[in-house]
Amino acid sequence: MSPLREGRETCRTWCAAPSVAFMCRVPRLLKGADSFIAVKTTAGKGFARLPMTFPVGADGRVRRARQVPSPNQDARPERATIDLLVIHNISLPPGQFGGDDVFRLFTNCIKLQDNPAYASLEGLRVSAHFFIRRNGELIQFVPCHRRAWHAGVSRWGMRTNCNDFSVGIELEGTDDRPFEEAQYQVLAALASSLCTTYPVRDMLGHSDVAPGRKTDPGPHFDWQRLKHLMTVCPRHF
Numbered sequence: 001m002s003p004l005r006e007g008r009e010t011c012r013t014w015c016a017a018p019s020v021a022f023m024c025r026v027p028r029l030l031k032g033a034d035s036f037i038a039v040k041t042t043a044g045k046g047f048a049r050l051p052m053t054f055p056v057g058a059d060g061r062v063r064r065a066r067q068v069p070s071p072n073q074d075a076r077p078e079r080a081t082i083d084l085l086v087i088h089n090i091s092l093p094p095g096q097f098g099g100d101d102v103f104r105l106f107t108n109c110i111k112l113q114d115n116p117a118y119a120s121l122e123g124l125r126v127s128a129h130f131f132i133r134r135n136g137e138l139i140q141f142v143p144c145h146r147r148a149w150h151a152g153v154s155r156w157g158m159r160t161n162c163n164d165f166s167v168g169i170e171l172e173g174t175d176d177r178p179f180e181e182a183q184y185q186v187l188a189a190l191a192s193s194l195c196t197t198y199p200v201r202d203m204l205g206h207s208d209v210a211p212g213r214k215t216d217p218g219p220h221f222d223w224q225r226l227k228h229l230m231t232v233c234p235r236h237f
């Protein structure tokens with residue numbers, strides 16, 4: 001069992017020998033909350049300097065995330081438990097990275113005339129809790145204890161409307177391109193932190209909770225890579 005959190009397994013438990021497991025697990029712990037890693041990026045030239053931890057504050061905000069408040073949020077249902085992480089991808093214009101139109105979409109400022117592909121976005125009111133850019137930058141739009149509008153019509157198990165009980169994490173990307181290592185590093189650190197803060201049981205793709213309607217994060221999303229990097233995992237992952 002994990003030394004990090006009673007009752008939760010770490011992702012390193014598949015390491016056969018205890019010494020190997022120890023070596024797998026310890027570097028992140030020893031480096032502490034103020035550690036950073038350098039990750040080579042293809043999005044920009046050189047390396048991105050990324051935090052290795054993203055603590056969630058009592059106000060549901062991650063201090064190390066850039067805060068861009070979205071109006072597309074509301075209260076979760078009374079007694080809702082945050083026990084699901086939903087992974088998405090998004091890029092605007094589709095397939096183009098590095099612009100600000102995802103910010104504009106999530107803050108209801110997108111200019112529909114800027115791109116013919118935006119016609120379908122008219123009247124759309126959406127958001128996510130987090131957005132991870134290609135260079136690993138983390139942006140937060142909605143505090144975790146609030147409900148972001150990311151999953152739409154959705155179901156997991158016997159429950160519908162996954163927005164009620166999930167945290168939505170968008171990766172800048174598309175279904176047909178691999179994601180950046182910097183994104184996996186930040187996603188793993190963020191998701192691990194969320195698992196220590198909330199009773200997260202599952203981590204799924206949007207396509208898992210809205211099959212037939214959504215396809216993200218798509219076939220290029222490497223779940224095993226994510227699992228390998230996480231220090232604390234949901235029970236079912």
Ligand SMILES: [Zn+2]
Binds near residue numbers: 087216
């Ligand atoms: Zn999605």
